[in-house]
Amino acid sequence: MISKQFQVTGYSEGYYKVGEFTPPRWVDDGLAKPITGATPRYxxxxxxxxxxxxxEQLRGIGDAVYTxxxxxxxxxxxxxxxxxxxHTDGDxxxxxxxIVEASGVKQVQAVLRLAAANGIPVTVAAGRSNVTGSTLPLEGGIVLDIHTMNSILGFNPTDLTAECEPGVFGDVLEERLQTAWGVTTGHWPQSLGLSTVGGWVACRGAGQLSTRYGKVEDMVTELDVVLPSGELVTLGGRQRxxxxxxxxQLFIGSEGMLGVITRVVLRTHALPDYARYAAYEYDTFEAGLDACRRIMQRGVTxxxxxxWDNxxxxxxxGNGGNTLLLILDEGDPRLVDVTVDIASDEAATTGTAVDAEPIFQKWLATRFEVPAQNAFEDDGAWMADTLEMTAGWSQLPRIYxxxxxxxxxxxxxxxxxxxxxxxxxxxxCVYFTIQGTLPIKDRAAWYRAVWDVADKVIIEEHGQLSHHHGVGVVRTPYVAESLGGGMEVLRxxxxxxxxxxxxxxxxxxL
Incomplete structure (x- = not known):
């Protein structure tokens, strides 16, 4: 029922472009200035x-080339x-x-071989919904844009697996799966209509219903990858x-630094008709976290x-400032009822039950809204960012x-x-939202300080820097310290x- 709701309401109240890059709201608001600065910011x-x-050789390989x-x-x-x-400073x-657009595997191979022979860096991009700078070409070179590699290649009704190219946008894939085959990936990121399957895999993404369906690394059964040499390899396909x-798994979460993903096979699930939900309030976020821990450790998913914190x-x-827990599930009615009953029993031991209907309906109606990131007023600016991370239950209260x-x-x-x-x-995973109001000239320094302070806390408290957004530019300064000895393995x-x-x-x- 929750997954089916997408067919009724669509994505982001229609604020996006179907099957192509959607600019962030600040671009549509006219805040992007002409690029007049000479020095790259990053x-x-x-x-x-x-x-x-x-x-000229790239023009003979790609579908389009831009300079x-x-x-x-x-x-x-x-x-x-x-x-x-x-871009709002004109830099x-x-x-x-x-920028080279490619719509086929042979084009990808040809671009990589040409780049390798001439020592030219290549950065892969498609939906560009990332929020970390992961597809920015920091050293120039070539941007390989594969958003037109967007075919849904097939569906196996016995194995319940779907095969597609990396440039397929999430809403396009999900609509086809639901209407043609009555299945869902269960992968529901807030960026569904802005992001592509290849991006999900490259950044090790997660959706809103991941406790039931898993993260993307749990969904991928097979990948085709073009290596930097131009060689095409198939990985996976032999479950368990x-x-x-x-x-x-080397390439799931590799953010385009080990190879170019050109084909993905995903597990799917029968589209549920039944859902149930419950809601509870707690005095503190820490009390709510503990309730969630106990629910998960009871064995239900x-x-x-x-x-949500207070x-x-x-x-x-508008609940008066209490921490709010929404429990929701979909699937076979017998399994869902047992799951929600057990979760509710545990939640009620320290929380207060509240009417879940308006909470569920509000969440359902707004779960794909992508908020603004920036606004100007006179000489001041408001800006916001989100920072998601993951840690053990014992560490989360102090990190928060x-x-x-x-x-x-x-x-x-x-x-x-x-x-x-x-x-x-x-x-x-705890997902922070951080907002600031400050003079326009101070925005960049404040923004860097926010990430410096937050990631220092996460590392000191033995958390992990990211759960599903990845590293990109913004987290790169902290990767070596976070990975420890694992950094040499990655190198x-x-x-x-x-x-x-x-x-x-x-x-x-790297």
Whole structure:
């Protein structure tokens, strides 16, 4: 029923472009300035220009090729607030690049072979819904735009698997699956209509119902990947095999730095007709987190345990400032009823039951709304960002308290709120929203300070920097410390697959 609701209401009240890049709201509001600055806002100064002779060869390979500062800005612009900061100041976010659109595997292979032979970096992009700067070409070179690799290739009704290309947008895929085959991926990110399947895989994404259906790494059964050499490999396809490591997982979450994903096979599920929900209030966010922990450790997996802290509970639902928990599930009625009954029993031991109907309906109606990131008024500015992370249940209360306190103490910060969006038996994802009001000239410094302070807390308290948005530009400064000895393993994998450091250079410190 929850997944079916998409057929009725669609995505984001129609505020998006179907099957193509949707600009963030600040662009439609006319806040993007002409690019007049000379120095890129991001990167370490290493820039690789593409010679005109190579550009001409690319024109013979790709479906379309674009060059120049304005084209680079328009065709690499994403949903990261860092890009917004640059473009609303009239600065380039990155060096100029050559944007090559490709709609077929052979084109992808040809571009990578040409780039490898000439030492030119390649950054892959499609939906550009990322909020971390993961598809920005920090060293110029080539941007390989694969959003037109957007075919749904087939469906296996016995295995319940769907096969598609990486440029398929989430809403297009889900509509086809539901109407043609009566199934759903169960993958419902807030960015559904802005994001592509390839982006989900590359950033190890998660949807709103992940407690029932899993994250994207749980859904992918097979991948085709073009390596930096131009070689095409197929990984996976042998479910639960014990023939060495699961190599497809190397590329799930690799953010385009190890290879280019060109085909994905996903598990699907029969489209449910039945849903049930319940709601409870708690005095504190910490008490709500503990209730969610106990529910998960009872062994039930409702589609979602959505916990809003006191500030968000009041802001979104007008509940008077209490922490609010929404339990919801969909599927076979017998399984759903048992799941919600057990979850409710546990929730009620420390919480107070409230009328779930208006809460569920409000969440259902607004779950795909993508908020604004920036606004100007006179000489001041308001801006916002979200920061999601994951940690064990024992660590989350202190991380929540410290991020609220320490980010809240930064001059200009006026809101630090949070909700828990994804839960497991041992851990959960907490999703912070941070807002500031400050002079326009101070925006970039405040923004960097927010991330510095928050990620320092997360590392010190033994959390993980990201649950589903990935690293990109914004988290790169903290990756080595976060991974510890694992960073050398990652460097070795990168060196083995991409010795020329060609794919998405500058991210992860690689």
């Amino acid at each position: 990167g370490d100064g290493r820039v690789v220009a593409v010679p005109e002779g190579i550009v 120049g500062t304005d084209e680079t800005a328009e065709r690499t612009r994403d949903w990261w607030p860092g890009t917004m900061l640059a 380039p976010a990155t060096p100029d690049a050559v 095999a014990a023939v060495g490591p699961d190599l497809k 409702p589609a979602a345990l959505r916990l 500030m968000e509970g009041d802001y979104y639902f 308290q410290r991020v609220q306190s320490e980010v809240g103490a930064l001059e200009g910060t006026f809101v630090v709120s949070a909700h828990q969006s994804h839960a497991y038996t041992d851990a959960a 070795a994998v990168k060196q083995a697959l991409d010795p020329g450091r060609m794919l998405n250079p500058g991210k992860y410190g």
